[in-house]
Amino acid sequence: MARSGQMTESQWGSRMTKKAQAKFDRSTTKVCNSSRKVSRQESILTAAVAMFNEQGIGPTGLADLAERMGVGRATIYHYIADREDLIYRCFKRSCDADSARIEAAAAQQPGLDRILGYVRDSLDLEAEQTAIVADTSYLTGERREEIDIIRRRNYDALAQLIAEGVESGTIRSCDETIIARVLASMVVFLRMSPRWVGEGRNVKNIDVILETTAYGAASDRSADFSLLQSAETFSRIRVEEFGKQSIANMRVEQILMVGSQLINRHGVDNVSLEDIASAMGATRGAVYHYFSNKEDLVVRCMERGYELYDAFITFANEHGRNGLEKSAIISHLNTQALVGPLQPLVGWLGLDVLSPSLRRKNKQRLRDLLKRSDNIAAEGILDGSRRNFDYQAITVARAGAYLWIPKWISQIEDSRPHYVADEIVSLFNKGLAT
Structure with a gap:
């Protein structure tokens, strides 16, 4: 028999269950809130990418983005620190996507088909959802350095695939460092050109x-x-x-x-x-x-x-x-x-x-x-x-x-x-x- 003022085993278990449940509820709420925040951030980045690609980065401000999304500027600033932060996030997502395309190509047998696969994937509908990284000068300091490093790494990785294609005998002898950059530039311009070249x-x-x-x-x-x-x-x-x-x-x-x-x-x-x-x-x-x-x-x-x-x-x-x-x-x-x-x-x-x-x-x-x-x-x-x-x-x-x-x-x-x-x-x- 429990002494006066002491909880029985079942009461103790019940209290611990309630504590665990409350902790679980708080954790779930936190995860849900975090998930909603990520989801809203993604919707902001998606809208920003569309505007950047349609009209360029220069003419696009946070007020324009808020108007397009039908929200107040305060909503944008809740998820994005400032305009440079927005550009950085869009560029980072694009560079990571390009890295993934190169990695997917590298998983194939060495040869020309790797390069053609990369070009094809870079022009597909999924690639259209990423920002065109035309100029990193909109960024400063470490952010700009980080994006430039990733782009350089992607160039070098693509050049390596071309060099391996030359070794395999399916790609003619060429300067892979130049060709990698030219192919990437052609793909980017094909994506950004519709707003200029006309219907x-x-x-x-x-x-x-x-x-x-x-x-x-x-x-x-x-x-x-x-x-x-x-x-x-x-x-x-x-x-x-x-x-x-x-x-x-x-x-x-x-x-x-x-x-x-x-x-x-x-x-x-x-x-x-x-x-x-x-x-x-x-x-x-x-x-x-x-x-x-x-x-x-x-x-x-x-x-x-x-x-x-x-x-x-x-x-x-x-x-x-x-x-x-x-x-x-x-x-x-x-x-x-x-x-x-x-x-x-x-x-x-x-x-x-x-x-x-x-x-x-x-x-x-x-x-x-x-x-x-x-x-x-x-x-x-x-x-x-x-x-x-x-x-x-x-x-x-x-x-x-x-x-x-x-x-x-x-x-x-x-x-x-x-x-x-x-x-x-x-x-x-x-x-x-x-």
Whole structure:
């Protein structure tokens, strides 16, 4: 018999059961709350990814995101610390997804099919749900370093798969470090291009992209191509005269060249006129003497880029013997220019900061350039130098191959402009298959 004030065994067991139940209930509530928080975070990231991919990171703010989701800004800030935190989380999720695609490819037998599988998976519907990591300059400090490290690791892992394919005999000899970056750039641009290239262009013709990655565009894959012409001969800086106007023109061209280089590396949003002046060792006033504001500089950098691209196409039409060779000349000169100091502005990545009217105007200029490239591709099919397939997706993919060259060229051991251009043109003409 229990003494007065003491609990019986059954009472003690009942109390312990109640304590355990309460602890379980608290634990379950905590897990549920945590699960709801993760779920809401995921919905925020999903909505942010869609906006980033549709209109670019620059124009997208947390207020825009809250409006799209139909919630208050306070709700966003409950789950996301700030705008940079949002960008970081979206980028991290995308980089991890890319790592998973490379790991899935690595699980297959060494060879070309691994690379084609990676390209296919990178263009599928699941990949569309991840952010396009076009520019890590939106991040600072450790966050930026972390994303850059993951991207570099993914590049190196993809390059390793290509090198193993060469060893297996199913991929021709090539510079795997360059090809890995070019393939990744082409895939990214194919995903982001629909908002610029207009309707009616099937940029997601995955079959033809895989076919061209494997076998190239040339009807005769054994035909060699070489170009001695240097892109630097197209520079607008001339020392033929030393009048005041000539010196002023040279100064403007120098500012546009340095501005284009910085924007190509760091993105339009992350470069100011002060940054350009500092890179040139000039004063802020020296730059403002020629440019009224940042938009004025960007527009004139774009115009300079269009003139260079037009000059490359004109040169190709004058010196190419057939459609395939003309396309190769354009690709070679574009690559040389973006590897070297000439660097025309990558116009596709600067449109987001322009006013609506200027954006429409520049979109049309870019579409005109694509159309000229389309015409040369069609010419190659007619003269038999190029294989007959839907070239419109390939025209866009080729444009994407150049975009990130200034961002990764410092990671390449042999970064001579002609060498890099030869590798890229060989990919376009011959593909990767032996």
